[in-house]
Amino acid sequence: MFSFLAKKLKFLQLLKKNLSQDQEEQNKSPQLTANLKTNLQMIKNILGNSDDIIIRPFVLGTKDQQEAALIMIDGLIDKASVHDFIIKPLMLESRSLNDNDSLADSIEELTETLVCIAEVKKVKTLDELVNDCLKGDTALLVNGHPGALIINTRGWKSRGIEQPQTEVSVRGPREGFTETLRVNTALIRRKIRDPDLTFETMTIGKRSKTDVTIVYLKGVVRPGLVEEIKKRLKKINTDLILESGYIEQFIEDAPFSPFSTIGNTERPDTVAAKIMEGRAAILVDGTPMVLTVPLLFIESFQTMEDYYSRPYYASVVRLLRMLSFFISIMAPATYVALTTFHQELLPTPLALSMASAREGVPFPAFLEAFLLGLAFEILREAGIRLPQAVGTAISIVGALVIGEAAVSAGLVSAPLIIVVAITAISSFAVIPQSDASAFIRFILFLLASTLGIFGISVGLLGILIHLATLKSFGVPYLAPFAPLKPADLKDTLIRFPLWLMITRPSSITKKDPQREKWGLMPRPQDDNNKG
């Protein structure tokens, strides 16, 4: 026991040592010298013999020639701009241009005269140089000058802006985020052309060095939110960030909850709307999925299209989504509870027809529903990652085997097939909570098969208590219902007309509360006066 504890303690101490060593290493990064050869040697030592590293030595000027070198990574650079705007001016035009005694007094002068690219900066340490090169920049080193110029030449093959696959809309913009961070920030900037829109970037991942950008609207964002996000992001000390899901799992409020407390979306218009409501978004390089915080439970039932179409149908659809969420978590549980414990609650004709359908089924209702639910989940998982042609084959096989054969063979009853099918369809209606609902469905199912309706009620109450405890970045998850903010109810069960959504949601932010003027209701002038 004690030895075990001692071992643990030692392990922890080792970890701490490692961490502090890392920090020390970071602090003493070697400076770039004035000697080109030493610099190149140092760079070669760090970058090794990788094929994709291009080191291009050349000579500057004619009179007193200066040795120089360009360092870049093949595939990450835009070759045309490197050729036309860096190599060409430096090698050719420097000869014709310069008759003075020395070519450049300092390396910065090159920027003013020869390098024809917008974004140029100077670095002094080796680490900065290597990091920037690995991002796709080109480094220029000149003999006799300490430091290097970093010229932005980033450009690689990337997917174009396409319609988002996960959130398709009938009405509304068709563009979705891409894998390139810069394109994504531009997409947001194009929606909100406000000088207050702020992007703050930090690098996360010891080895992947992924750029992560926080987006918010200064003057509207929830006070303290950005600081809190930064605090949590800074704590992430891992080697690899591949997707925003990595970030999400490191910064979420309730890691053990089935409910997600951080939203994600692929649509720039959704992000713009959420930023306008005082939220902040987290963009991660290399993924089209953007995180938005804080997330409220009610957001799972909202889509951007609700706001684009007129309020009546949007409200009905929203209520439908809520209903389907409840169906998706409760349907199998209710079926089991009714057939096993509370047959008396069914109207007599229904009870009789269900009993006759179940006649000859060899399993108890619990096992029957469990097996069929399992089969459905397997079908879904099998179909989801296959090419579309094979996916269709799977669904046909599944529908035939499960829908027809299983019933006619007397293995499962037909009403249960209906229940499972309704559950499946309903769970697709509320995609943001589909993970949570699968989990809850199973728990409620277990409770129902042991305790009937009482079990379901206990389960639902337990979920309610859990939801009431959840917070997302300081905002209660069930807001604006609990705690009750009557003014915020305008955008929950029923979507009010846009001209009535006068204030920003006060559960998110209280800054700049009024977002539109009063009395914007369209009142057409009665201009065909008949008098």
Added chain:
Amino acid sequence: MKLEGGQISTSGLSFLLICYIFGSTIIIIPGREAEHNIWLAYIAGMTEGLIFAFIYTTLAQRFPQKTLIEINDLIYGPILGKLISLSYILYFLQLTALILRDFGDFFRGVLMPETPLVVFILFSALLGASAVRNGIEVIARCSIIIGPLAIVTSILVTLMLLPQMKITNILPIGDIPLKDFIKASHTVASVPFGETIAFLMVFAFMEKEKVKNIRKLTLLTIILGSIFLLINIFQTACTLGKTAQITLYPTFTAIRLINIGDVFTRLEALVIFAFLGLGFLKLTVSYYGATLGMAQILKLRSYLPLVLPLGVIIVVTSILHFENTIENIVWTSDIYPYYSIPFQIGIPLLSLLIAMVRKLPKQKTGSKQQQK
């Protein structure tokens, strides 16, 4: 060091109070001795209940940000105050056990007669414990969801029962001996309304700027809750008539009678969740009162370690308290109204009088921070 960091908003308090009044009342319908005049007994009982609430809220406003335990310490001194507080904690524990038992009996009786009672009690107590662990803020948030749900359910039920109601069932009005009437109305006052003494543990966590509104808010909420309750009582009395006397759970029996075009029948499953939610909130408040009070008496830094041990005591008490359901009902109507008099009206009234005579709390700027 604060035991409870949460704050409760006006809406949270209102819904919590409404749920608390609905709580077990809606199931067991106390005061059935008044027979068809039960609604009169309820009106009288509610008036008495308002007087109770007036006393409690006056105390709460006199000692802002103080729980019942701290108020007792201030009024009766450290030793006598602790003794009185201890008796209150025992009362809260017993109250929680009684509520649990009411609901355990109910679910066992109407849903699963062959399942052991302990199953229902244990699961409800676990729900209560998990809510108590999360503090008063979470309890209030739950009530904001459950409260409207219960109100909507009760309105729906009343509407669907309209065809079954017969106004003749409550005639003749007022033919009841005064003694029975007073007994019935006092039972009504003591079961839901007197039990709001547990809210003296909750008022302390009201948002600071709202402390002055506590009395107005509480009285208004109680009146509102009473009206809803009265609608339910009226509906049950009209639907069941004389049979309300012989059924164990009149509201539930009435709901069973819903029949709209032979399609909407046997809707009682729909109200199970609302009933369980109401019961859960009611037991959570008194459970919370007991746990927090115990922690304050023992001067603990946190009440969390007490939740489960007290929960075990509550569960055991609620199982051992009665032999069977009938004993529970007889105890609720014949013994409990008198047994609870000192806790519900005696001590609070005495406290208020002493506080007024001694002009407590004494205005000292320095002492306020020490007493935290």
